[in-house]
Amino acid sequence: MKGIQLDLISEDKLDGMTPMEKVRLILDEVRMGKILVLEKGLTPTEQNKLIELTMTEIAQDDFSGIEIESYPVKHNDTFFSKLLGKSTLKTRLTVIGPAAQLKTIRKDRDLISAMVSP
Amino acid sequence: MGIIKNMGLKFKWLRRLFKKKRARIGIYGPPNAGKTTLANRIIRDWTGDAMGSVSQIPHETRRARRREGVTIESNGSSVTLDIIDTPGLATRIDFHDFMAFGMNEEESKRRAKEATEGVIEAVKWLDDLDGVILVMDATEDPYTQVNVTVIGNMEARKLPLLIAANKIDLPTSSPARIHSAFPQHPLVPISALEGQNIDHLYKEIAQHFG
Numbered sequence: 001m002k003g004i005q006l007d008l009i010s011e012d013k014l015d016g017m018t019p020m021e022k023v024r025l026i027l028d029e030v031r032m033g034k035i036l037v038l039e040k041g042l043t044p045t046e047q048n049k050l051i052e053l054t055m056t057e058i059a060q061d062d063f064s065g066i067e068i069e070s071y072p073v074k075h076n077d078t079f080f081s082k083l084l085g086k087s088t089l090k091t092r093l094t095v096i097g098p099a100a101q102l103k104t105i106r107k108d109r110d111l112i113s114a115m116v117s118p
Numbered sequence: 119m120g121i122i123k124n125m126g127l128k129f130k131w132l133r134r135l136f137k138k139k140r141a142r143i144g145i146y147g148p149p150n151a152g153k154t155t156l157a158n159r160i161i162r163d164w165t166g167d168a169m170g171s172v173s174q175i176p177h178e179t180r181r182a183r184r185r186e187g188v189t190i191e192s193n194g195s196s197v198t199l200d201i202i203d204t205p206g207l208a209t210r211i212d213f214h215d216f217m218a219f220g221m222n223e224e225e226s227k228r229r230a231k232e233a234t235e236g237v238i239e240a241v242k243w244l245d246d247l248d249g250v251i252l253v254m255d256a257t258e259d260p261y262t263q264v265n266v267t268v269i270g271n272m273e274a275r276k277l278p279l280l281i282a283a284n285k286i287d288l289p290t291s292s293p294a295r296i297h298s299a300f301p302q303h304p305l306v307p308i309s310a311l312e313g314q315n316i317d318h319l320y321k322e323i324a325q326h327f328g
Contacts, residue, residue, distance in 0.1 A: 044270040048241045051209055051267070055234040058211055060227050065210030068263050072300070073270050089273055099210035107261040109299065 004035055004101065004116050011040040019046045023053055030066050030098050031057070035116060041070040041091030067102040069112045070094035140187070140198040141327045144243055147253035148264040149176035149206030152284040156253055156310035157183070157203035163316070164188050169203050175219045177233035179205045182243055192321040197328035204243055205236030207264045244271050249278040249327050256283040256291035256307065260299040269300060278326045281305040282319060287312045 216226035283293035293307035
């Protein structure tokens with residue numbers, strides 16, 4: 001059967017990886033044409049690393065970059081965090097694929113609608 | 119807002135007294151959102167110069183441009199900023215997109231290469247800023263990954279962020295859509311091109327980055 005491979009990566013697996021391991025895994029898999037769905041999204045620092053590394057790997061006739069879409073981060077505010085003026089941010093589901101094959105159609109706070117082309 | 123944080127605000131004058139330097143503010147956003155048009159507007163209004171050239175072709179700005187010591191006065195308060203106009207952030211750059219604007223292949227590939235370097239530079243600048251003006255095209259869907267990434271970065275660093283909902287001179291613009299997407303951040307609807315509501319933006323800049 002021919003088609004696009006879709007890998008769903010659990011929060012547990014992501015939690016066990018360093019930022020660089022995550023970024024490397026994402027880029028290697030996406031460059032092979034896979035679509036990744038991360039149960040827990042990347043931190044802002046990891047997103048920056050991913051963008052930077054993606055830019056260095058763009059090759060004119062081979063790889064034009066990635067399409068990445070995630071829900072906006074959630075603020076996990078508890079009574080104590082409010083008291084201390086410190087809120088924690090929770091990253092959310094993220095979809096990443098080759099820019100040439102994955103195209104976002106519509107996105108809002110709780111919905112990502114995308115098209116995948118072979 | 120936290121009680122302790124509220125208490126901190128009362129000592130704002132004390133923080134100002136010991137403030138280390140003038141704030142370094144980055145102008146961020148996706149390609150073609152109007153970042154350089156806004157930078158030019160601010161620099162022209164307060165210094166009489168310009169920052170850089172603008173174009174309909176994406177990634178016209180491929181190197182960050184910096185202007186130091188821009189003093190903005192509004193409602194009796196004044197703030198002096200170093201303003202950094204950054205290249206548009208993106209996760210994909212395809213040279214074919216530039217060819218659609220009439221560039222030849224060689225020129226398009228060179229521009230694409232420079233654009234990738236510009237994106238890296240823009241990302242690196244995030245580490246050295248005191249605040250961000252995030253320029254969003256108010257005619258477009260606000261939930262782009264660039265917007266989500268910049269906002270996430272500023273929230274994680276606890277740095278001030280001001281959203282400029284640009285292009286309100288266009289009939290399809292909807293600053294309300296941006297506000298409903300990111301209600302936790304201050305937003306000013308503007309037209310950087312026409313100068314609409316720009317005084318309100320200066321007032322917010324003086325308030326948030328001062």
